[in-house]
Amino acid sequence: MADYKGIQKAAILLIALGPEKSSQIFKHLKEEEIEQLTLEIANTRSVSPEVKENIIKEFYEICIAQQYIAEGGIGYAKDLLEKALGSDKAMEVIGRLTSSLQVRPFEFIRKTEPSQLLNFIQDEHNQTIALILSYLSAAQASMILAALPQEKQADVARRIASMDRTSPDVIKDVEDILERKLSSLVTQDYTIVGGVDAIVQILNSVDRSTEKHIMETLEIEDADLAEEIRKKMFVFEDILSLDDRSIQRVLREVDNNDLGIALKGAVEEVQNVIFNNLSKRLATMIREEMEYMGPVRLKDVEEAQQKIVNIIRKLEDSGEIVISRGGGDEIIV
Numbered sequence: 001m002a003d004y005k006g007i008q009k010a011a012i013l014l015i016a017l018g019p020e021k022s023s024q025i026f027k028h029l030k031e032e033e034i035e036q037l038t039l040e041i042a043n044t045r046s047v048s049p050e051v052k053e054n055i056i057k058e059f060y061e062i063c064i065a066q067q068y069i070a071e072g073g074i075g076y077a078k079d080l081l082e083k084a085l086g087s088d089k090a091m092e093v094i095g096r097l098t099s100s101l102q103v104r105p106f107e108f109i110r111k112t113e114p115s116q117l118l119n120f121i122q123d124e125h126n127q128t129i130a131l132i133l134s135y136l137s138a139a140q141a142s143m144i145l146a147a148l149p150q151e152k153q154a155d156v157a158r159r160i161a162s163m164d165r166t167s168p169d170v171i172k173d174v175e176d177i178l179e180r181k182l183s184s185l186v187t188q189d190y191t192i193v194g195g196v197d198a199i200v201q202i203l204n205s206v207d208r209s210t211e212k213h214i215m216e217t218l219e220i221e222d223a224d225l226a227e228e229i230r231k232k233m234f235v236f237e238d239i240l241s242l243d244d245r246s247i248q249r250v251l252r253e254v255d256n257n258d259l260g261i262a263l264k265g266a267v268e269e270v271q272n273v274i275f276n277n278l279s280k281r282l283a284t285m286i287r288e289e290m291e292y293m294g295p296v297r298l299k300d301v302e303e304a305q306q307k308i309v310n311i312i313r314k315l316e317d318s319g320e321i322v323i324s325r326g327g328g329d330e331i332i333v
Helices: 006-017 020-028 030-042 049-085 087-101 107-111 112-122 127-133 138-147 149-163 167-176 182-187 196-203 209-220 223-233 238-241 244-251 254-264 268-276 280-290 300-318
Strands: none
Touching: 006 020, 006 030, 006 049, 112 127, 112 138, 127 138, 127 149, 127 167, 138 149, 149 196, 149 209, 149 223, 182 238, 196 209, 196 223, 196 280, 209 254, 223 300, 238 268, 238 300, 244 268, 244 300, 254 268, 254 280, 254 300, 268 280
């Protein structure tokens, strides 16, 4: 088989799968990936049945290997693949998987119960804890962050938010301590991890008291960072997580002109939820205003949406509405 590049293999795979299945895959890709694949598919003139079959087989083997790794780690995957494909083929498949799909570091930790992991890492340096939490899901990380001693919480949160690129050597050293068998999976490229978006996801999942403590501490230690985090912690689209009564309470505080501008850049689902919680007369009036206002600058839309987000957070702080978060914030009627 000819030496095809990754993008070429992906295009041939989609051609082989047919338009219906390929369209379903496209739903999970980024716009730039769709554009690249579409261009490659358009430039692919003819592919032999043998090439199609080999690429489908390669894709299947990588999927199986990935499933084995998820079930039991790299060693488990290697053992099963050796039995199924032979030693050389097994190493070839795992090599392709780790170089192209890049199994993330600390994979074994993501299968560990947060309570067990807490006992495992709580005495580590705050920077080490921050690095580990950055690789966990927001739900896992929020449980651990909330359970850390209060004197550690804000510092760990600040370190996650300030983290940008972590050297593979640093990740390798931490992994060697926690689980030696995964050290070989560390890629040689610098890995982007952490950052403001990471800590925002975590703080959005912790309980309100933990969030308030961390944010209040950060406001004293690093006011600019605290403000950057606060702006992202409840985005306008998250209004979908509010119940109708809360939305109606928020809308009583919102200027109609701001609402029209904010909705101008909102997705249809958010627009529908807002209009359903307005009187018919007011909904009609705002729809008409949106039609007549013409094009609106993105900056103006974002400012109007941020005003509404600030109202939501103010009402939450005063206890007039509740934002569903997890970590014990479920409402009992």
